[in-house]
Amino acid sequence: MPDVDALVVGGGPAGTAFARGLAERGARVRVVEEHPRIGRPVQCAGLVSQRVVDLAGPGGYVRRPIRGATVFGPSLRPFEFRADTARAFAIDRAALDVHLADRAAAAGVEIRTATRFDGVVRRDADAVTARLTTADGTTEETTAKLLVGADGVASAVARAVRLRRPVEILPAFEAEYPASPGDPDTVEVYLGRRFAPGLFGWWIPDGQGGARVGIAADADGTSARAYFDRLRDHLAHRFGAPLANPTGFVVSGIPIGTVPRLSTDRALLVGDAAAQVKPLSGGGLFTGIRAGEIAAGIAAQALEENDLSAASLRRYDAAWRAEFGEEFRRALYLRRLFARLEDRELDAVVDALGRGGLAGTVVAFGDIDFPTHVARELLRASPGLMRLLPKAIGAWVAPGVAYPAPELDPGRRRE
Ligand SMILES: Cc1cc2nc3c(=O)[nH]c(=O)nc-3n(C[C@H](O)[C@H](O)[C@H](O)COP(=O)(O)OP(=O)(O)OC[C@H]3O[C@@H](n4cnc5c(N)ncnc54)[C@H](O)[C@@H]3O)c2cc1C
Structure with missing residues (x-):
């Protein structure tokens, strides 16, 4: 008998949403997260839609409604829009991750932090055996009926089970400033080669008087940090005051594209690990959490039928495509156009x-x-x-x- 029904690698939003969904259907689920604390380090600008709040459930992680945006073209001429009602929310991303992990734990999920997935030892007819390393360097093996890669853009699970990675990963760099001038009700978006060729730069209020400033851009030989520095300097000039005392930096990548398969024998991927990220914005919270829910429903059926073959888990690929396939195809098309x-x-x-x-x-x-x-x-x-x-x-x-x-x-x- 395997140790657990599902071993989920990654305690981010996609992993804990999956884990909760499966545990609520009666399965034994364990999440392993390599960092000692859920939600840290933060790797996000913290802008989400009402749907994320609906999926995650209300909580103290929501900081402030956002009602509009100003989009600056390369020559810095703006296009502005403002709504009377909230069009998005500035959130505390670390608090969202903790909130989702708490909900998973309340559903019976066992969450182990400071535990890293290091590879698959065996995948046979009954179970998949994963090698894990704990903070003190101890290695152990865990057997599971299903292995779930919710381990983000550099997914080790995807590599271990030979699922293909997204072709494009945009380098991103972001800093959090505890205080910033600017309209706290709106976000700013910067287009063009100077700040962010291929995607955009952003100034996003954090809902507490500060802001997250960042860029995601084509990997074109100029570092993401260099593009970020230009945007930060421009903002200092625009605001007439430097952005000072950053409290954190994010250096990461945003997967853009679709992967050919989300699942294989006894394994599936959710969230950034599966490039379930909106191609026009790089946002992945709504899509990752929703993918976790979809995958949990299919995994529960597959466990019930005791059939975790690639053919059985393909129902997850199909369900994901049914909900997001058209939007992603159109968005990828527009993004390729935009990037050119x-x-x-x-x-x-x-x-x-x-x-x-x-x-x-x-x-x-x-x-x-x-x-x-x-x-x-x-x-x-x-x-x-x-x-x-x-x-x-x-x-x-x-x-x-x-x-x-x-x-x-x-x-x-x-x-
Ligand atoms: C700069 C930046 C800004 C962003 N801003 C936004 C935004 O405003 N709104 C939005 O919707 N999206 C945003 N995103 C995207 C969003 O952060 C991701 O789509 C989201 O975090 C994906 O969730 P996830 O659970 O799939 O992966 P992650 O949140 O990356 O979680 C993966 C987890 O797996 C763990 N892990 C990795 N490898 C292992 C291992 N071997 N063993 C154990 N654990 C492991 C990691 O520590 C991590 O906790 C942004 C991304 C970046 C880079």
Whole structure:
């Protein structure tokens, strides 16, 4: 008899959401987390949607509603939108992780911190055997019917069970400042090659008078730190005061793309380990927690049927695709397009948004979890924007079309 039904590697949001979901269905679940404290170190800007709060359940981790954003093009001309109601929340990310882990523990999950997964010793017909190392260097073996990789972007579980990694991992660098000028109700987004080619830079209020400043950008030879320094210096200039005394730094990577398979014999991946991250924003809390829930339902069925084969666990891949497949395909398409835009084209997009008076469209349709909806509405509402983009996107945007994803590759970078 294996030690546990499921061994979950990683005590982040995806891992504890999975663990809770499975334990609530009666399974014996153990989570191992290599760090001594859940939620630390923090690796996040802490901006989430209402859906995350709904999935995680209310708690003291929610700090402040966010009502709008200012998007700066490469020439620093802004496009602003503001809503009357909350469009997102600034959270205490470490507190969210602890909250989710507490809920998992309350459902019966055993959580072991300071315990690292070091590899798979065996995977046979009855169980998978994992090698774990504790803080004092002791190694032990744990057997489980199912091994779950919730171990983030550099997933050791994915490597151990030979599931392919996402092709693109964007380097990210962020700092937390305990005090910052700026509008605490809105976020700022910076586009363009100077601060963040390929994605964007951000200034996000932390809900307590401070802010998280960061960038995620293409790995283009310039370090993420160098891009971050430029953004921090720009903000100091803009605010007329330096951002001082950072209380923490994040150096990490954001997986972008889809992995061909989320599961194999006696193993599956959730969260960043499975690149379940929104391709247009790099946000992974909603998708990771939801993936944990979806996977828990399938894993419970598979345990009940005593069939943890790759074929049985494929139901998880299918369920994930049914919920997020179209959105991810569209978002990846738009992201590839976006990443190819030159600075002058990005400026033209931001200017067209401003000229078109499209702030209302963003407020009406903006949904940070499903951003392709607002992208489509913006394209529909602005012929000026459409002219900047390839014809391939026309069919997707046309009125009356039942939201098919663009199938065409956006092609090489336009000169
Ligand atoms: C700079 C930055 C800012 C971000 N901002 C936002 C944001 O504002 N909103 C948002 O929605 N998303 C944001 N994200 C993305 C978000 O942080 C991730 O998508 C989310 O943390 C994924 O959760 P997870 O549980 O899959 O992985 P993680 O939160 O990375 O958790 C994985 C856990 O596994 C543990 N682990 C790793 N290897 C092992 C091992 N071998 N043994 C045991 N334990 C192990 C790690 O210590 C970690 O605790 C940001 C990411 C970055 C890099």
